[in-house]
Amino acid sequence: xxxxxxxxxxxxxxxxxxxxxxxxxxxxxxxxxxxxxxxxxxxxxxxxxxxxxxxxxxxxxxxxxxxxxxxxxxxxxxxxxxxxxxxxxxxxxxxxxxxxxxxxxxxxxxxxxxxxxxxxxxxxxxxxxxxxxxxxxxxxxxxxxxxxxxxxxxxxxxxxxxxxxxxxxxxxxxxxxxxxxxxxxxxxxxxxxxxxxxxxxxxxxxxxxxxxxxxxxxxxxxxxxxxxxxxxxxxxxxxxxxxxxxxxxxxxxxxxxxxxxxxxxxxxxxxxxxxxxxxxxxxxxxxxxxxxxxxxxxxxxxxxxxxxxxxxxxxxxxxxxxxxxxxxxxxxxxxxxxxxxxxxxxxxxxxxxxxxxxxxxxxxxxxxxxxxxxxxxxxxxxxxxxxxxxxxxxxxxxxxxxxxxxxxxxxxxxxxxxxxxxxxxxxxxxxxxxxxxxxxxxxxxxxxxxxxxxxxxxxxxxxxxxxxxxxxxxxxxxxxxxxxxxxxxxxxxxxxxxxxxxxxxxxxxxxxxxxxxxxxxxxxxxxxxxxxxxxxxxxxxxxxxxxxxxxxxxxxxxxxxxxxxxxxxxxxxxxxxxxxxxxxxxxxxxxxxxxxxxxxxxxxxxxxxxxxxxxxxxxxxxxxxxxxxxxxxxxxxxxxxxxxxxxxxxxxxxxxxxxxxxxxxxxxxxxxxxxxxxxxxxxxxxxxxxxxxxxxxxxxxxxxxxxxxxxxxxxxxxxxxxxxxxxxxxxxxxxxxxxxxxxxxxxx
Amino acid sequence: xxxxxxxxxxxxxxxxxxxxxxxxxxxxxxxxxxxxxxxxxxxxxxxxxxxxxxxxxxxxxxxxxxxxxxxxxxxxxxxxxxxxxxxxxxxxxxxxxxxxxxxxxxxxxxxxxxxxxxxxxxxxxxxxxxxxxxxxxxxxxxxxxxx
Numbered sequence: 045x046x047x048x049x050x051x052x053x054x055x056x057x058x059x060x061x062x063x064x065x066x067x068x069x070x071x072x073x074x075x076x077x078x079x080x081x082x083x084x085x086x087x088x089x090x091x092x093x094x095x096x097x098x099x100x101x102x103x104x105x106x107x108x109x110x111x112x113x114x115x116x117x118x119x120x121x122x123x124x125x126x127x128x129x130x131x132x133x134x135x136x137x138x139x140x141x142x143x144x145x146x147x148x149x150x151x152x153x154x155x156x157x158x159x160x161x162x163x164x165x166x167x168x169x170x171x172x173x174x175x176x177x178x179x180x181x182x183x184x185x186x187x188x189x190x191x192x193x194x195x196x197x198x199x200x201x202x203x204x205x206x207x208x209x210x211x212x213x214x215x216x217x218x219x220x221x222x223x224x225x226x227x228x229x230x231x232x233x234x235x236x237x238x239x240x241x242x243x244x245x246x247x248x249x250x251x252x253x254x255x256x257x258x259x260x261x262x263x264x265x266x267x268x269x270x271x272x273x274x275x276x277x278x279x280x281x282x283x284x285x286x287x288x289x290x291x292x293x294x295x296x297x298x299x300x301x302x303x304x305x306x307x308x309x310x311x312x313x314x315x316x317x318x319x320x321x322x323x324x325x326x327x328x329x330x331x332x333x334x335x336x337x338x339x340x341x342x343x344x345x346x347x348x349x350x351x352x353x354x355x356x357x358x359x360x361x362x363x364x365x366x367x368x369x370x371x372x373x374x375x376x377x378x379x380x381x382x383x384x385x386x387x388x389x390x391x392x393x394x395x396x397x398x399x400x401x402x403x404x405x406x407x408x409x410x411x412x413x414x415x416x417x418x419x420x421x422x423x424x425x426x427x428x429x430x431x432x433x434x435x436x437x438x439x440x441x442x443x444x445x446x447x448x449x450x451x452x453x454x455x456x457x458x459x460x461x462x463x464x465x466x467x468x469x470x471x472x473x474x475x476x477x478x479x480x481x482x483x484x485x486x487x488x489x490x491x492x493x494x495x496x497x498x499x500x501x502x503x504x505x506x507x508x509x510x511x512x513x514x515x516x517x518x519x520x521x522x523x524x525x526x527x528x529x530x531x532x533x534x535x536x537x538x539x540x541x542x543x544x545x546x547x548x549x550x551x552x553x554x555x556x557x558x559x560x561x562x563x564x565x566x567x568x569x570x571x572x573x574x575x576x577x578x579x580x581x582x583x584x585x586x587x588x589x590x591x592x593x594x595x596x597x598x599x600x601x602x603x604x605x606x607x608x609x610x611x612x613x614x615x616x617x618x619x620x621x622x623x624x625x626x627x628x629x630x631x632x633x634x635x636x637x638x639x640x641x642x643x644x645x646x647x648x649x650x651x652x653x654x655x656x657x658x659x660x661x662x663x664x665x666x667x668x669x670x671x672x673x674x675x676x677x678x679x680x681x682x683x684x685x686x687x688x689x690x691x692x693x694x695x696x697x698x699x700x701x702x703x704x705x706x707x708x709x710x711x712x713x714x715x716x717x718x719x720x721x722x723x724x725x726x727x728x729x730x731x732x733x734x735x736x737x738x739x740x741x742x743x744x745x746x747x748x749x750x751x752x753x754x755x756x757x758x759x760x761x762x763x764x765x766x767x768x769x770x771x772x773x774x775x776x777x778x779x780x781x782x783x784x785x786x787x788x789x790x791x792x
Numbered sequence: 793x794x795x796x797x798x799x800x801x802x803x804x805x806x807x808x809x810x811x812x813x814x815x816x817x818x819x820x821x822x823x824x825x826x827x828x829x830x831x832x833x834x835x836x837x838x839x840x841x842x843x844x845x846x847x848x849x850x851x852x853x854x855x856x857x858x859x860x861x862x863x864x865x866x867x868x869x870x871x872x873x874x875x876x877x878x879x880x881x882x883x884x885x886x887x888x889x890x891x892x893x894x895x896x897x898x899x900x901x902x903x904x905x906x907x908x909x910x911x912x913x914x915x916x917x918x919x920x921x922x923x924x925x926x927x928x929x930x931x932x933x934x935x936x937x938x939x
Contacts, residue, residue: 384829389910389933390863411862412909412935457936458862500933501895501903501910601921727919730927736869742831742856743867747929748900749916790901790914 148711211270361677365538378740411458422488541782577782585666587615708766
């Protein structure tokens with residue numbers, strides 16, 4: 045038996061141990077490699093998912109649909125993304141809210157529904173773009189050397205989720221933009237809108253609108269998307285992601301899930317990871333870094349926006365004026381003969397012809413009894429003289445001396461004139477202290493004593509002068525140096541219907557009547573005038589009566605407005621606000637101006653009531669005479685130049701950028717007969733037309749007014765709201781419609 | 793030659809001056825007018841003893857009196873509650889009963905006369921701010937007595 049050697053046993057043990065260690069080490073090595081590679085894959089997948097979340101907020105885009113062009117950022121980019129989608133939501137809410145609050149006929153609800161439909165179409169399109177945004181996953185460096193030298197890849201569209209319901213969108217409203225029945229859910233996030241008072245009128249701003257929260261307007265439910273302004277995109281848990289699959293209308297998702305895969309090079313098995321991330325509207329860059337030159341100082345990188353329809357506009361139009369009646373002269377006609385001597389009720393005349401209107405010699409006076417007394421005297425003188433001559437001729441030799449004139453009677457009142465029908469007799473007044481000479485006695489004695497003519501009575505009740513008054517009119521004018529009214533070249537003022545009616549009457553008063561000829565065939569005065577507002581002139585624009593007489597709404601019976609104390613045109617150009625107040629009652633005007641202010645705030649949320657007052661303080665005169673329609677109106681527009689939210693609203697004759705030229709979609713097209721608030725009727729006879737003391741005449745130019753169909757004006761300040769579906773938020777039309785026909789007689 | 797030119801210029805200047813003078817004179821003539829008849833405004837209604845006083849509710853609006861020593865020429869304007877036809881009918885009867893000879897009566901006017909005067913009544917049924925129904929104008933004239 046060979047004894048065991050004790051040498052060499054340890055070596056084997058060592059070898060085995062080494063072998064075991066090698067095996068274990070190798071195993072550990074591969075185990076570490078496998079485990080480390082998984083982590084590497086997971087991290088790379090997280091990075092890829094975050095990159096997708098970062099990109100989808102800006103780079104998932106759909107083409108902008110009308111009327112959402114003013115929701116783009118930058119303006120003119122022609123796309124809508126998650127950052128600007130909520131602007132579209134806000135605009136759609138305002139349009140639908142406007143439509144919900146409008147009444148009467150019109151397409152406003154159909155148009156608002158179309159706008160919401162387009163919003164939903166963009167939302168669906170954006171959702172698909174977000175799903176297809178997995179390409180951004182592969183943009184990052186996805187090397188995973190521990191697991192695979194070929195790196196990880198994503199080859200399938202993103203899964204999406206609608207996370208954080210009621211989380212903040214990047215939109216906030218001014219409380220003054222919203223109409224009745226429109227309530228915006230506010231997110232309870234701890235971060236409120238940054239520097240809010242630079243975006244909206246101070247103190248009016250709300251918190252961020254909540255996303256994925258229902259907003260019911262006009263029977264439609266609209267959702268915004270939480271995009272978490274002032275926060276970064278970040279990873280979210282798969283559990284949370286998977287429990288947020290519920291959709292909210294057509295609102296696009298705000299979270300993505302992406303998976304990665306690669307072939308593990310040791311095991312040659314497919315491996316990979318899944319990551320979920322949610323968007324965040326990061327405030328990065330400097331103001332204007334969103335790539336826009338518009339709103340540099342306000343919108344910045346576009347991480348948050350005020351609700352606005354910055355391409356919206358309001359229209360104001362004042363219809364064309366009426367023509368000035370040809371020959372109208374605004375001057376004082378108080379010195380005319382009808383307003384002076386022929387106004388005297390005692391005025392009477394005699395003529396020497398049996399047809400007294402054809403008399404060559406006439407006698408007249410303002411005194412009722414004087415001419416007859418002087419004619420009596422003259423005839424007596426002539427009779428005595430004839431007797432004297434006859435007696436003298438009987439003498440031998442005959443007495444050929446001139447006969448004597450009997451002493452004139454005393455106590456004949458007033459001044460009388462006698463002479464040729466067209467002579468200026470002012471140098472030959474006849475009175476008790478200045479008795480007539482022989483030549484005048486001869487004329488007086490020729491008068492047809494049986495036909496006295498009472499001139500004032502003729503004018504008042506016979507349709508004009510008659511008999512001896514007709515014959516004597518030239519001498520009457522020359523002697524008293526007072527003419528009948530006469531026309532001059534006229535003017536070219538812009539007249540309203542009321543001004544036209546007044547000027548027409550005065551033109552008749554100052555004019556010549558071709559049917560009323562004197563003995564030489566020359567047209568004389570108009571003893572009557574007819575003014576027809578229904579057919580005489582087309583509807584006109586609107587102005588303001590003197591504020592001292594009519595400070596607000598024109599009363600149904602306006603105060604007396606004689607010219608030239610109140611020169612024509614009585615209606616002078618007025619501001620938009622004053623024109624509204626001249627037509628609408630105080631309550632209606634307040635409502636109308638509030639509606640305009642609300643629309644202004646929807647266009648530019650920085651707008652205050654004081655700003656609206658300043659805008660409406662702009663004068664809007666009538667346009668030059670033309671046919672009465674909107675196309676010919678003098679138009680002004682309230683809008684934001686270029687849609688720039690950093691600028692204030694302006695009012696300008698230059699059209700706004702998105703002017704359609706069509707009327708707003710609300711009720712009702714001009715003339716609006718649906719709303720009594722927008723019209724005002726007032727009467728003209730005796731106050732505006734044929735005013736007391738018009739042209740300085742006593743009483744009126746014409747004394748009698750026959751107004752079976754009285755002259756009246758229906759003034760319009762028609763507010764036609766627009767939903768804003770085509771950016772037209774409303775139109776105000778100013779016009780004046782004249783009606784009626786009155787006849788005025790008895791020139792004064 | 794120079795002398796001839798000076799003569800022509802002088803003649804032209806004289807003609808122009810003469811023409812301007814004539815034009816100015818014509819203008820002056822067309823603008824020339826006598827002073828208006830003096831009229832005194834009445835601050836209160838003036839009762840006319842020989843004119844019947846309207847028995848309906850009447851509101852005095854204005855009045856004026858011509859002051860040219862050719863008699864009393866007074867105009868007064870009232871607002872009344874009655875319509876045109878009713879007021880005209882009333883005056884037609886009342887003036888006739890008061891001794892006036894009704895010369896003319898139309899649907900809106902009545903005129904009466906006497907040996908020493910005339911009266912004219914015009915009724916306009918127009919919208920009035922004080923919601924009265926008609927405007928009544930009375931033009932009264934009485935010749936001065938022979939001295």
